[in-house]
Amino acid sequence: MTPAIRQPEPLGLVPGPFHDRIAALNRQQGWTGWMGHASPTVLDTVEFEYFAIRNGTTLFDISPMNKYRIAGPDAEAVVNRLVTRDIRKLKPGRVAYAIWCNAEGNVVDDGTVFRLAPNEFRLCCQEPQLGWLDDVAWGYDVTITDDSAAIAALAVQGPTSCAVLKAAGLAGVEELKPFDIRSFRVETHDIMVSRTGFTGDLGYELWMAPGAALGLWDRLMEAGRVRGIRAIGYAAVEMARIEAGFLLPRVDFLSSQTHLRPGRARNPYELGLDWLVALDKPHFNGRRALLALSRQRPARRLVTIEIDRDKPAHHAFVYHRKRREVGFVTSALWSPTVKRNIACAWIEAPWVQDGGDLWVEIYRQRELTWNRRMARARIVERRVFDSARRRATPPADF
Amino acid sequence: MSWDAIVVGAGHNGLVAAARLGQAGRRVLLLEALEGPGGLLGAPAAGQGAGSGGTGPGVRIAAQPTWLNPIVTMGLGLDRYGLGPGVAQPTRAWGPDGPVTLTAGSALGVAPETAAAYAALHARLRRLAGPLARFMGRTPPPLNGAGAGDLLALALDGLALRRLGRADMRELLRILLSNVWDLLEDSLGDGPLAGALAFDATLGGAMGPRSPGTVLPLLYRLAGAPRGADPEILIGALLKAVAATGGVLRCGAPVARILVGDNDRAEGVQLESGEEFRAPLVLSNLHPRRTLTGLLGVAHLDAEDVRRARLMATRGMAARIDLRLATLPEALPAGTRLVVAPRLGAVEAAFDGAKYGGLPERPVLEAVLVPGAVPRLAVTATFVPHAPAGSWTGKSRGTLETRVVAALDEALPGLRSEVTGIETMTPDDIEARYGLPGGHWHHGEFRTDQMLMLRPFARVARYRLPVAGLYLCGAGSHPGGDITGLPGWNAAGQALKDEGKRR
Numbered sequence: 001m002t003p004a005i006r007q008p009e010p011l012g013l014v015p016g017p018f019h020d021r022i023a024a025l026n027r028q029q030g031w032t033g034w035m036g037h038a039s040p041t042v043l044d045t046v047e048f049e050y051f052a053i054r055n056g057t058t059l060f061d062i063s064p065m066n067k068y069r070i071a072g073p074d075a076e077a078v079v080n081r082l083v084t085r086d087i088r089k090l091k092p093g094r095v096a097y098a099i100w101c102n103a104e105g106n107v108v109d110d111g112t113v114f115r116l117a118p119n120e121f122r123l124c125c126q127e128p129q130l131g132w133l134d135d136v137a138w139g140y141d142v143t144i145t146d147d148s149a150a151i152a153a154l155a156v157q158g159p160t161s162c163a164v165l166k167a168a169g170l171a172g173v174e175e176l177k178p179f180d181i182r183s184f185r186v187e188t189h190d191i192m193v194s195r196t197g198f199t200g201d202l203g204y205e206l207w208m209a210p211g212a213a214l215g216l217w218d219r220l221m222e223a224g225r226v227r228g229i230r231a232i233g234y235a236a237v238e239m240a241r242i243e244a245g246f247l248l249p250r251v252d253f254l255s256s257q258t259h260l261r262p263g264r265a266r267n268p269y270e271l272g273l274d275w276l277v278a279l280d281k282p283h284f285n286g287r288r289a290l291l292a293l294s295r296q297r298p299a300r301r302l303v304t305i306e307i308d309r310d311k312p313a314h315h316a317f318v319y320h321r322k323r324r325e326v327g328f329v330t331s332a333l334w335s336p337t338v339k340r341n342i343a344c345a346w347i348e349a350p351w352v353q354d355g356g357d358l359w360v361e362i363y364r365q366r367e368l369t370w371n372r373r374m375a376r377a378r379i380v381e382r383r384v385f386d387s388a389r390r391r392a393t394p395p396a397d398f
Numbered sequence: 399m400s401w402d403a404i405v406v407g408a409g410h411n412g413l414v415a416a417a418r419l420g421q422a423g424r425r426v427l428l429l430e431a432l433e434g435p436g437g438l439l440g441a442p443a444a445g446q447g448a449g450s451g452g453t454g455p456g457v458r459i460a461a462q463p464t465w466l467n468p469i470v471t472m473g474l475g476l477d478r479y480g481l482g483p484g485v486a487q488p489t490r491a492w493g494p495d496g497p498v499t500l501t502a503g504s505a506l507g508v509a510p511e512t513a514a515a516y517a518a519l520h521a522r523l524r525r526l527a528g529p530l531a532r533f534m535g536r537t538p539p540p541l542n543g544a545g546a547g548d549l550l551a552l553a554l555d556g557l558a559l560r561r562l563g564r565a566d567m568r569e570l571l572r573i574l575l576s577n578v579w580d581l582l583e584d585s586l587g588d589g590p591l592a593g594a595l596a597f598d599a600t601l602g603g604a605m606g607p608r609s610p611g612t613v614l615p616l617l618y619r620l621a622g623a624p625r626g627a628d629p630e631i632l633i634g635a636l637l638k639a640v641a642a643t644g645g646v647l648r649c650g651a652p653v654a655r656i657l658v659g660d661n662d663r664a665e666g667v668q669l670e671s672g673e674e675f676r677a678p679l680v681l682s683n684l685h686p687r688r689t690l691t692g693l694l695g696v697a698h699l700d701a702e703d704v705r706r707a708r709l710m711a712t713r714g715m716a717a718r719i720d721l722r723l724a725t726l727p728e729a730l731p732a733g734t735r736l737v738v739a740p741r742l743g744a745v746e747a748a749f750d751g752a753k754y755g756g757l758p759e760r761p762v763l764e765a766v767l768v769p770g771a772v773p774r775l776a777v778t779a780t781f782v783p784h785a786p787a788g789s790w791t792g793k794s795r796g797t798l799e800t801r802v803v804a805a806l807d808e809a810l811p812g813l814r815s816e817v818t819g820i821e822t823m824t825p826d827d828i829e830a831r832y833g834l835p836g837g838h839w840h841h842g843e844f845r846t847d848q849m850l851m852l853r854p855f856a857r858v859a860r861y862r863l864p865v866a867g868l869y870l871c872g873a874g875s876h877p878g879g880d881i882t883g884l885p886g887w888n889a890a891g892q893a894l895k896d897e898g899k900r901r
Contacts, residue, residue, distance in 0.1 A: 081697070103700035103857065135701040138708065139691065285700050288662070288864055 013038040017152035017213035018061040021221075025231045032234060035128075035148070037064040040233035047336075049236035053199050054337050056228025057158040059220060060237055062205065063213075066111075066128055067151050071120040072142035079113060079121050081285060082136045084268065086278040090115045095179040095194050099268060099276050100132075105289030106256040106265035107273075108132060109249060112196060114181060122147070126249050127257065136285060152213040156220065157203030157240075160227040162395040165193070165204060167223035168216075173204070174394035186216060198237060200244020202389040227398050242333045242344060243385035245304060247271065252302060252330045252344050269298040272382065300327070301352045304384060305377045307341040307360055310334050313375070316360040318345050322374050326351040329360065335384060342384050343377075355379050400676055401427045403893070404667055406653045406693070407683030407872065409437025410466070411886030413636035415681050415871040417474050418890035420643025427675055428645055429667065431652035431833070436633040437683075438832060438839055439464070439881065446831060447720065447821035449795060454821045457720045459828060459839065460881060461776035462735070462766055463487055463626025469535040470883035479638035484625035487733060487766075492809035493590030493740045505591055512586060519585045520620075526570045527621040529558040534621060534877040534884055537860050537892045538851040575846060578612040579742050593739035596746075597762050601780055602879070603843050604713040606749030607742055611846040618844070619880065632881075656680055656693045656868060664867035667693075679867050679893055683886065685834050685841045686710065686854040686874040690863070698865055706855035710874075711848060714825040714838035715752050717782035719802050721775040722819035726767065727810040730775075736765045738809045752781035757794060761802055775813075777802060784825040784837055795822055840879030841872050853878050861889040862896065869893050 015023075016037045030041035039061065042049065052058045070079055080087040083098040090096045092115050099110045111125030123129070133144050156165065165173045170184045176195040184191045189212035197203035208216060221229060241248065249255050256265040268277050268290070279291055307313050312334050318327035327347035334341045343360070351358065358377045363370060389395065405416045408430035416428045434440050442456030465484050471477070489500040498507040503520040505513045532555055539548050559567060573581050578599040582592040596607035599616035606612075640647060654670040666676035682689040690699060690707040699707075730736050739745050739762035748758035761779040768774040779802050786794050799820045807814040825837030834841065842854050851859045854874040861869045861876075871889035873879050 077697075081701075103702045132701070135705045138701070138704055139696040283662070283698050288700075 016061055016063045017210040018063065018154065018217055021214060021217045022061060022231060026233075030233060034234075035064040035066065039064060040231075042233045042235050043231055046233075046235045046239070049230060049232035050239045050336065052228060052230040052232060053158050053201060053236060053240045055159065056230060057156060057161045057164045057224050058230055058232040058236070059217065060155040060157070060232050060234075062153045062155045063151070063210075065124050065148070065153060066126070067147045067153070068123045068129060068133055069120070069145040069147050070123060070133065070137070070142055071145075072140075073119060074137075074140035074142045075119045075121055078137045078140050078142050079123070080281065081140075081283070082123075082133070083113060084277040084284060084286070084290065086281045087113060087115075088281070092117050093181045095181060095196050097276070099271075099273055101268065101286030101290060102256045102265075103286055103289060104256070104265070105267045105286045105293050107253065107268060107271060108256050110247065114194065116181070124153075127255050132257070150210070152208050152210045154206045154208075154213070154216070155197055155199075155203065155237075156206060157197045157199045157201055158228075159202050159389050159396065160224070160229075160398040161203050163398040164220060164224040164227050164229060166397075167227070168219045174397075176204070177393045178391055186212075186219065189215070191216060198244070198246055199240035200246070200383065200385050200390060201240065201387060202392070202395050238331075239333055239335075240385075242331050242342065243335050243337065245382035245384065247302070247344070248331070266302075267293050267298070269293055270300055271302050297349055300346050300348050302330075302344065302346055303352060303379045304382045305329075305343050305345050305347075305358070305360070306380045306384075307343060307362075308376045310341055311362050311364055311373075311375070312341065313343045313360045313362050313377075316343070316362055318347055318377065319359045319361065319374070320351050320354075321357050322359045326358070338385055340384060342380070347379070352379065401425050402677060403427070403679040403681065404429065404675055404677040405681045405683060405871065406656075406667060406689075407431070407437065408435035408647055408649065409683050409872065410439055410633065410636060410881060410883055411872050411889075412437070412681075412683035413633070413640055414466070414470055414474065414883040414886035415683065415890040416645045416647075417636065417639040417643060418887055419679075419681075419894070420640060420645045421474070422890075422894050424679070424894075426640070426643070426645040427677065428640060428647045429651045429653055429669070429675070430647065430649040433650050435637060435647060435649060436629065438828075439629040439633055441630075443831070447718070447823040447827065449792065449822070454720075454722075454819060455772075455774075457718050457821045457823045458629065458776070459718050459823060459832070460629055461718070461720075461768060462764075462778075463628055464632060464881040465625045465627060466632070466881065466883035467534065467887075470887045473887060474636075474639045476635045476639060479635040479642070480631065481635040482627060482631060484627045485733065487626050487735055489594060489735045489737055490730065491590040491594035491737045491739070493593075498589070498591045498594070499734075500591070500594065508589070508591055512589075512591065515586050516591060522566075522569070523617060523620050526562070526566060526573075527617045529555065529562065529570075530617055531621040532558055533850060534618075534882070535888065537888055538853070538876045540860060541851050541856060573613045574617075575611055576613055577608050577610050578616055579607040579746065581613055582607070583742060588742050590737075590740050593741050593744055593762070594737040596742050597737055597739040597764065597780070600745065600749070601764070601778070602714065602716045602839050603845070604711070604715050604752075604781070605843070605845060606746045606753070606781070608746050609749075614846060614849065615844045615879075618877065653693060655695065656682070656689075656865075658694070658698055658865055662698075662865060664865050679869075679897065681869045681871040681889055681893060683872040685712070685838075685872065686858065686870055687712065687835045688833055689870060690858075694863070694865065694868065700864065703855075703857060703864065706857075710854050711843035711845065712836040712838040712841070713784055713843070714828065714834070714836045715749075715781040715783060716839060717779050717798065717825060718823040718828070719777040719779055719799065720768075720821045721777065721803070721806075721813075721817050723773045723775055723813075724816045724818050726773050727775075727813055727816070729810050730765070730767060732767050732769060734766075736809060738763050738765075738805050749781045752783045755783050755786055757782065757786050757798055757801065759801065760805055761798070763802060763805060765806065772818075775806070777806070782825060784829070790824055790826050795824065798822065798824070839873075841874035842878065844879045849878070850876060861885075861892045
């Protein structure tokens with residue numbers, strides 16, 4: 001098994017397959033680096049872009065994501081050895097959200113596993129994983145290919161996204177249930193569509209050859225003109241993902257491959273991802289450690305909290321009875337859709353169970369003067385924005 | 399037939415482990431792939447080393463008189479089984495200006511001040527090796543999560559180190575990770591004396607005397623016993639010790655895989671013939687890489703452990719060459735070891751060639767006479783690459799043999815004309831015959847990042863493997879390498895301790 005190595009990239013951020021269109025719309029000229037690609041932060045205003053996710057259709061270039069193809073007679077065994085879920089239950093044409101752990105039971109990364117065929121998988125994730133996959137697959141009959149540069153990907157998310165895709169010529173897309181995959185022929189290109197996303201709303205992700213990217217973009221923009229379509233940047237996606245309760249590596253937790261200090265890695269029980277761990281399947285990476293961890297109470301938990309008033313609790317400490325420091329906030333947002341002040345926070349175990357009398361200290365600057373204020377906080381459900389649109393099949397037409 | 403424990407591989411560590419388990423009342427089955435026990439110490443197969451189609455009596459890999467660590471000889475009471483007292487073996491270090499004879503702590507044939515310096519160095523290194531010897535006879539401390547017992551043991555080790563005193567402690571820390579060249583040159587100056595010690599410090603591995611970390615193997619070797627017994631006698635005593643405790647040895651029984659139950663516990667082994675044996679305890683004396691990625695199988699292992707097993711340094715660089723002689727060389731008395739490594743630079747130069755895959759122009763070597771109807775000179779030559787320029791050929795074997803004979807002919811003039819036959823076991827041959835990856839007779843390089851709590855690598859350094867009931871008991875584990883019997887002794891002890899906890 002010889003994994004293909006990506007060719008060295010030029011210095012600096014490189015343009016992605018949709019770059020020409022995004023650059024033309026990027027009035028703010030706001031760019032950030034994402035796996036070496038120029039990715040927009042905000043094109044126009046974050047408010048417009050956020051509300052487009054919840055009320056129209058949005059286009060967000062997710063091509064910089066790492067994409068790996070795992071194929072061969074042992075592909076199922078390798079993926080099942082990699083992730084903590086029982087991947088044998090994943091049928092071809094379906095996608096599963098999954099995490100994978102190191103030998104100590106700490107999370108290496110999370111991502112989505114696409115079962116394209118009985119012996120062919122695609123893994124999409126944030127952190128580069130080729131070396132890790134190579135290690136996990138050693139001794140097995142599979143080929144692992146880094147497809148990151150070979151596949152362009154576009155997230156099409158929002159309540160009118162299904163209608164946009166249909167109007168763009170993807171007839172039958174309304175039949176896709178959440179986590180379904182189907183291929184469509186658009187003009188001369190094959191477009192693979194999965195009903196997946198990072199917004200907690202109705203939405204799809206489109207996968208194609210880079211050569212098909214710009215043509216598809218134009219088609220979608222045309223079809224979306226009367227359906228509120230808008231290209232968006234990362235800032236709006238970040239708001240939506242906090243509402244939807246999705247975790248972000250490097251923000252909410254550190255991959256066991258990226259932390260330096262001991263004790264900074266996190267296990268699935270701390271992250272509240274127990275439901276992803278199938279201890280009853282045969283050996284997989286980290287199983288023995290996870291078995292032991294499953295019998296202990298986690299030392300801390302990542303939870304969603306709701307905070308009084310409307311000031312987002314960025315970088316705040318969490319206190320018990322306003323005195324004892326028991327945790328801290330990783331992501332915070334005043335949710336414009338559900339009108340709740342929410343945050344993602346690490347809280348030490350005893351106070352997760354107790355749950356009462358939690359406070360956050362909110363820091364605010366007004367004209368170069370800092371204020372702080374204690375606000376009451378409660379642990380709430382992880383998914384604060386939970387719309388029936390996410391599940392409805394067929395989705396509403398527009 | 400059911401067993402309390404199965405030991406895979408009847409090398410000396412396997413025999414020691416089986417005997418210790420037997421002593422504790424366990425019914426032990428010892429399985430050996432080859433036709434006889436002893437591993438590298440065991441009797442060779444006829445024709446072994448004679449090249450393609452050749453015949454000969456065969457080359458015993460560990461032909462030198464050797465001795466187990468006293469913890470093992472006393473623990474198993476091997477004197478009851480005919481081990482005998484052993485004999486001290488002097489070393490004759492050849493040099494162009496005459497030989498130097500070394501016995502424990504004294505050097506003859508050098509200037510008085512050099513002899514005094516050697517005596518002082520030997521005493522100093524023995525003293526510094528003392529605290530190390532404490533670590534050797536038991537499971538190494540854990541890298542994290544130490545229990546009360548571990549902490550107590552560590553505290554006592556700390557105390558032993560403190561007892562060295564400030565000057566010695568500073569000296570130990572100064573030389574521990576340094577290279578043996580600097581130590582020897584500083585203490586003794588260059589010459590056959592320093593050359594012989596540098597040879598001993600680097601024998602069997604893939605590091606030259608200038609490589610960092612080569613002092614530590616020398617300290618390890620000094621912590622052992624300065625005696626030796628014939629390999630046959632040693633193996634014979636161990637076999638008797640196993641048999642006396644009811645252990646059963648089955649040879650010609652290569653194990654294909656270790657059986658693991660649904661409860662993630664070792665359940666026994668399956669032979670290549672398909673035959674199965676069941677036991678709740680399995681100890682493997684095979685090389686860690688073979689045990690993990692071969693017998694156990696990667697499906698039972700986390701990727702990190704597979705990676706470490708695959709990548710552990712295990713490139714052997716020692717070849718064994720037997721010369722059949724018409725007459726005994728007068729210049730080498732029986733029972734004396736000859737070392738041909740006349741200068742520190744000779745050892746390093748031999749390593750330089752092998753480092754890049756070439757045969758050394760002038761191998762450095764040790765040789766002992768093996769008495770018998772046809773006298774033999776048993777030679778260990780280093781640094782011989784595992785596969786020169788890709789693979790061994792008849793030509794490269796011939797080149798190695800010619801160079802070894804040339805080197806010996808200088809030390810024992812006239813030897814060349816007495817040679818009536820040559821048999822050679824290259825590292826590649828040793829790998830093929832004994833199933834040792836890289837042909838490394840220490841089952842893995844003897845260097846700082848593969849010693850103590852990192853031998854053979856993190857997470858399996860305490861003999862216990864991730865699958866419950868399965869243990870490593872070979873030279874790949876702490877304290878590892880050479881002939882000590884300690885890995886087998888410690889592993890059996892750890893297995894018994896864990897079993898006690900489970901009950």
